[in-house]
Amino acid sequence: MKKKVISALLCAAMVATMLVGCGGSSNDSKSSGGDGKKLVYWAMWSKDEPQAKVIQDAIAKYTEDTGVEVDVQFKGRSGQREGLQPALDAKQTIDLFDEDVNRVNGSWGKYLLDLEDVAKDYESEHGNETLFKIARAAYADGTLHSIPYQPSIFGFFYNKTLFDKAGIKEVPTTWDELDAACAKLKDAGITPITADDAYMTSFIGYHLARYIGQDGVKSLVTGEEVNGQNVTWDDERVLAAAQSFADFAKKGYFSKNIATNVYPAGQNQEFAPGDAAIVICGSWLPNEAKASVAEDLEWGYFNYPSVPNGTDDNTANNIANQVFAINKDSKMADEAFELITYITSGDYDKEMTTEALCIPTDKANSDAWPTELAEVKAGFDATTTYYDWAAGAESNNDLTGTLKTSALELAAGKLDAAGFISTMKKAAGK
Numbered sequence: 001m002k003k004k005v006i007s008a009l010l011c012a013a014m015v016a017t018m019l020v021g022c023g024g025s026s027n028d029s030k031s032s033g034g035d036g037k038k039l040v041y042w043a044m045w046s047k048d049e050p051q052a053k054v055i056q057d058a059i060a061k062y063t064e065d066t067g068v069e070v071d072v073q074f075k076g077r078s079g080q081r082e083g084l085q086p087a088l089d090a091k092q093t094i095d096l097f098d099e100d101v102n103r104v105n106g107s108w109g110k111y112l113l114d115l116e117d118v119a120k121d122y123e124s125e126h127g128n129e130t131l132f133k134i135a136r137a138a139y140a141d142g143t144l145h146s147i148p149y150q151p152s153i154f155g156f157f158y159n160k161t162l163f164d165k166a167g168i169k170e171v172p173t174t175w176d177e178l179d180a181a182c183a184k185l186k187d188a189g190i191t192p193i194t195a196d197d198a199y200m201t202s203f204i205g206y207h208l209a210r211y212i213g214q215d216g217v218k219s220l221v222t223g224e225e226v227n228g229q230n231v232t233w234d235d236e237r238v239l240a241a242a243q244s245f246a247d248f249a250k251k252g253y254f255s256k257n258i259a260t261n262v263y264p265a266g267q268n269q270e271f272a273p274g275d276a277a278i279v280i281c282g283s284w285l286p287n288e289a290k291a292s293v294a295e296d297l298e299w300g301y302f303n304y305p306s307v308p309n310g311t312d313d314n315t316a317n318n319i320a321n322q323v324f325a326i327n328k329d330s331k332m333a334d335e336a337f338e339l340i341t342y343i344t345s346g347d348y349d350k351e352m353t354t355e356a357l358c359i360p361t362d363k364a365n366s367d368a369w370p371t372e373l374a375e376v377k378a379g380f381d382a383t384t385t386y387y388d389w390a391a392g393a394e395s396n397n398d399l400t401g402t403l404k405t406s407a408l409e410l411a412a413g414k415l416d417a418a419g420f421i422s423t424m425k426k427a428a429g430k
Contacts, residue, residue: 038069042097047074050355058348095330101323105138112145113326126345126362146323149344149361152283154318160298162277175307182253185277194255194276198263204407205393206304211241213311218392233425242417249413259412268292286372287357299372303379316385402427
């Protein structure tokens with residue numbers, strides 16, 4: 001056994017990136033290392049992403065400290081979403097995995113180990129109260145079955161340099177203030193707002209939710225009552241939302257490319273170079289767009305504005321995160337949880353903020369926000385109501401495609417408010 005430990009450590013030293021220790025198949029739970037143990041971890045990241053680099057660094061340190069090897073398999077988003085559940089159903093050896101908080105706790109909830117007792121001390125020392133609240137709420141019975149990391153918020157990023165050029169002194173907090181800011185940008189010859197196709201259901205979902213709340217949005221797209229809310233496409237508030245969105249299109253506030261922007265064209269080819277002043281996106285944007293950012297771009301952010309007589313104001317937002325979960329059938333749950341603590345706290349959490357330009361997870365790193373996200377912190381901390389992704393607008397898969405296309409056409413001025421609602425009613429069979 002002593003020779004096996006030495007062999008594993010030598011291998012870790014020779015392979016700086018430390019993906020899988022000294023080899024062995026993903027289904028082999030016994031290999032060289034401390035007490036012959038090997039963890040199998042399916043990761044949502046691709047191996048060339050900055051998050052993967054930090055994870056590999058944390059794994060190398062974990063193996064050095066514990067002697068437990070880790071077979072980390074970087075599946076990427078599609079590989080994880082398409083392959084994990086069949087693998088779990090087939091009883092393939094997978095000790096831990098990660099993905100979006102709602103997908104892990106919802107779609108994959110039946111596979112998860114209860115972490116309430118296991119994580120008690122960790123949560124007390126490192127846990128962000130907001131993130132743990134969201135993680136619990138995402139599980140069916142409201143208990144902790146996942147550990148948050150890589151938190152994000154979705155809203156409006158803006159170029160402070162362009163705002164200054166247009167003479168905008170205050171960050172918009174209401175729709176009317178955003179209207180006034182966009183008018184100044186347009187007068188200065190600057191495209192006010194751009195977006196990418198990937199986020200158009202989130203854009204229109206947020207906008208609708210300001211008028212009717214998230215439960216209202218879910219009721220609208222599913223055609224069912226949700227927590228006492230029963231909203232139809234004939235609701236006058238839905239019409240008001242569509243009209244205010246169409247008004248921005250009529251005034252020329254949306255990019256002329258908005259109907260054809262395929263992700264990441266809007267963020268990387270219009271916003272980052274300084275051609276558009278505002279883009280709707282998540283706080284992962286600075287990391288994704290860093291290769292395209294103009295030298296004079298100074299990062300700004302504001303939550304989606306409040307609307308007149310709305311149900312929700314700008315303190316209601318989509319704050320989310322990735323989470324780690326442990327397979328309830330794992331034979332190495334303690335080791336898996338220890339690895340999670342390595343990745344999500346202390347120096348490796350701080351390294352994640354610098355490498356991936358993301359929000360810190362560990363509350364002990366609350367001062368480690370990247371410069372690019374400095375203005376995000378106020379919006380994050382001000383949030384008191386937590387939206388799901390797209391504020392529930394993607395709750396009906398049969399309607400999501402039409403909603404996305406119709407929102408693009410509404411923003412491009414190809415549909416007016418009445419045409420948008422008529423299209424959605426037809427798609428919903430109403």
